[in-house]
Amino acid sequence: MMYLAILNNDATVLGFLIVMLTIIFSLEKSNIYQIKLFFKYVPALLLCYFIPSIFNSLGVISGEDSNLYYIASRYLLPASLILLTLSIDLQKIRNLGPKAIIMFLTGTIGILIGGPLSLILVTYLFPSIIPISSDDLWRGLSTVAGSWIGGGANQAAMKEMFNVNDQIFSSMITVDVIVANIWMGFLLYGAGISKKMDTWLKADASAIDDLKNQLIKFKAKNQRIPSFIDFMVILSIAFGITGLAHAFADVMAPYIQIHFPFLAKFSLTSKFFWLIVVATTGGLILSFTKFRQYEGAGASTIGSIFLYILVATIGMKMNALAILDAPGIFLLGLIWMLIHVILLLIVAKIIRAPFFFVAVGSQANVGGAASAPVVASAFHPSLAPVGVLLAVLGYALGTYAAWLCGILMQFASL
Numbered sequence: 001m002m003y004l005a006i007l008n009n010d011a012t013v014l015g016f017l018i019v020m021l022t023i024i025f026s027l028e029k030s031n032i033y034q035i036k037l038f039f040k041y042v043p044a045l046l047l048c049y050f051i052p053s054i055f056n057s058l059g060v061i062s063g064e065d066s067n068l069y070y071i072a073s074r075y076l077l078p079a080s081l082i083l084l085t086l087s088i089d090l091q092k093i094r095n096l097g098p099k100a101i102i103m104f105l106t107g108t109i110g111i112l113i114g115g116p117l118s119l120i121l122v123t124y125l126f127p128s129i130i131p132i133s134s135d136d137l138w139r140g141l142s143t144v145a146g147s148w149i150g151g152g153a154n155q156a157a158m159k160e161m162f163n164v165n166d167q168i169f170s171s172m173i174t175v176d177v178i179v180a181n182i183w184m185g186f187l188l189y190g191a192g193i194s195k196k197m198d199t200w201l202k203a204d205a206s207a208i209d210d211l212k213n214q215l216i217k218f219k220a221k222n223q224r225i226p227s228f229i230d231f232m233v234i235l236s237i238a239f240g241i242t243g244l245a246h247a248f249a250d251v252m253a254p255y256i257q258i259h260f261p262f263l264a265k266f267s268l269t270s271k272f273f274w275l276i277v278v279a280t281t282g283g284l285i286l287s288f289t290k291f292r293q294y295e296g297a298g299a300s301t302i303g304s305i306f307l308y309i310l311v312a313t314i315g316m317k318m319n320a321l322a323i324l325d326a327p328g329i330f331l332l333g334l335i336w337m338l339i340h341v342i343l344l345l346i347v348a349k350i351i352r353a354p355f356f357f358v359a360v361g362s363q364a365n366v367g368g369a370a371s372a373p374v375v376a377s378a379f380h381p382s383l384a385p386v387g388v389l390l391a392v393l394g395y396a397l398g399t400y401a402a403w404l405c406g407i408l409m410q411f412a413s414l
Contacts, residue, residue, distance in 0.1 A: 005062035013061050014068060017312040021048055043192035045378050048308050050185055052315035063316035072313040073370050074272075076306040078245055078279035079238035081373060083303030084384040085283030086237070087295035089214055096207050096386065099353040103361030104390045106347040108401055110340030111148045111365055115141055115405045116412035118336040122328065123413070129328030132168060134413040137329075140168040142406030144176045144333065148340075149405070150267060150398015151368035151391075157264065157399050162406055171326050179333040180366050181318040183341070184375065187359045191378035197355035201345075205354040208383070215300075215382035222296025230297035237291060238302070241282035242275075249274035267395035276369040280388045300381045307384070311374055340366075356383070364390035 007013050027035055028044040056063045063069065119138065123130060130137060139162040146158035155176075159169055190197060198205050224230075249271040257269040267273045286292065340362065348358045356379050363375040364387060372387030 005065065006060045008062065008065065010066055010068055013066055013316075016061065017052060017068075017309065017316075020051060021308050021312060024048055024051070041192070043188055043378065045191070045308070045311060045374075046185060046188040048311045049181075049188060049315040052312045053181065053318040056316045057319050057321050061316055063313075063319070066313075066316065069310075069313040069317055072306075072310040074246075074275065075239075075242060077310050077370060077373075078242045078275055080303040080306035080310070081276070081280050081384060081388060082238050082241050082283035082286075083234065083299045083306070084373070084377065084381050085280060086287055086299050086303075087215060087218055087292045088284065088287050088382060088385055089211070095210070099351060100357050100361065100386060100390065101393075102351060103344065103348060103353050103357040104364055104393060105361075106344055107340060107362045107365040108149055108394070108397060110343040111145060111336070112401050112405045112408070114336040114339035114343075115145050116408040117339055118332050119409050119412045121335055122332040126328065126331070129331065131326065131328060132171075136165070136168050138406065138409040138413045139164045140172040140329075141332070141409055142402060143169060143172050144336075145405040145409075146398060146402035147176045147368075148180065148366045149401045150395050151270075151272075151370075154267060154395070154398030154402055158402050158406060161403065171329060175326060175329050175333040178318060178330065179337050181314070183337050184314075184363060184367060184371060187363055187375050188378050190355060190359055191375070194355045194359075194379060197358075201348050201352060201355060201358075203348070203352045203354040205356065208354055208356050208379070211382055212380040215295075215380070219295050219300070222293050224296050226297040230294065231302075233291075234294050234297060234299050234302055237286065237294070237299070238306075241286075242279055245275045245278035245282065246271075248278050264399075267398065270395070272369070273392075273395055276388060277392060280385060284385070303384075304377065304381050307374060307377055307381075310370075314371060314374070337366075360387050360390060363387065364394050367391075368394060 007016055024044050024047050028039045030036065052061065052063075055061045119141065123134065123137075132140070142158045142162045143155045143164055146154035146156075158164070164172070194205075226234075252274050253269050253271040256263050261269070263269065344358050344362055347353070348355070356376075359379070360372060360376045360383075364372040367375070369388055369391035372391040373384040374387070376387030377384040
């Protein structure tokens with residue numbers, strides 16, 4: 001039986017979400033001791049994410065019936081990436097070193113081996129709670145691997161490659177979304193206690209701090225009271241390049257699909273892939289021009305607002321009550337994610353990688369380009385491009401690694 005959400009008009013829901021965001025950030029700046037203490041341990045960004053998920057679970061709003069996530073991810077996400085990269089210093093990004101790549105690849109390996117290991121554990125210890133055959137199970141889980149290593153395009157590729165039926169695929173999407181969103185919530189919380197995590201990891205986060213401090217100094221040096229023209233130029237930069245990115249993606253993705261279909265395994269036939277790549281590249285190119293001075297007029301602030309709206313729409317996609325429909329598969333997904341996390345923390349401890357690399361390396365795998373910059377920007381808006389760059393790498397590896405994971409799960413289910 002289908003239930004209609006209390007707020008079912010997207011315009012109404014958008015207004016509701018923006019008012020909610022305003023209340024959250026207003027409270028974060030409160031001088032009341034109890035509220036300040038609360039936000040000391042609970043990042044505002046985490047509330048922007050979880051509060052919509054609560055309203056979605058209670059039926060107040062519906063992420064499933066709303067188009068807001070699509071609009072935010074296709075328009076506001078690329079616009080925010082452009083504005084957040086406008087003042088970036090590529091040399092400082094390079095100075096972050098190889099640990100970002102190491103942690104990303106560790107996350108990929110964690111998903112790769114976590115699938116078959118969790119499958120063995122759950123089917124051996126709790127065989128009665130899995131409602132589908134072992135053959136359907138490993139095939140379905142291969143689509144989760146595609147999503148958690150690459151993205152939606154890689155997930156669709158696994159569905160076709162392993163002949164996953166629509167009913168099984170629907171259950172796997174539910175597990176994928178809920179488990180991935182729960183983990184993202186932990187990462188957003190971790191961003192708020194990153195210094196404690198770095199101390200535990202014995203990590204040197206000086207390169208990350210240098211990048212953040214460089215942006216703060218640049219913004220302070222160029223800061224001015226923005227004029228009407230300043231706002232118009234900032235919006236023109238954001239949505240002008242976003243429009244060009246869409247136009248390029250609309251041509252490039254179908255062209256590659258027709259003439260070079262084998263490149264689909266690298267997600268090069270995905271319009272969303274080209275949208276994110278072109279938008280980020282446009283922002284990086286403008287960072288070498290005088291347009292970067294618009295950071296002083298609030299470019300990254302507007303970009304952050306766009307990103308927070310995206311976070312709220314991501315949150316409203318999670319319905320915690322859907323766990324009840326497939327508790328066994330959900331348990332398997334949790335164990336799978338736990339293996340991924342444990343491996344990340346072990347390697348981070350060994351190489352003394354900052355928690356930032358753990359979080360972004362993980363989310364670039366599990367969440368892709370739509371949410372990796374969100375997690376990166378939770379540490380500082382200037383770090384959003386790092387999330388994008390790693391997520392693009394995930395698109396390239398996704399199909400190969402997910403296919404291998406699927407084969408390993410097939411053997412594990414014998």
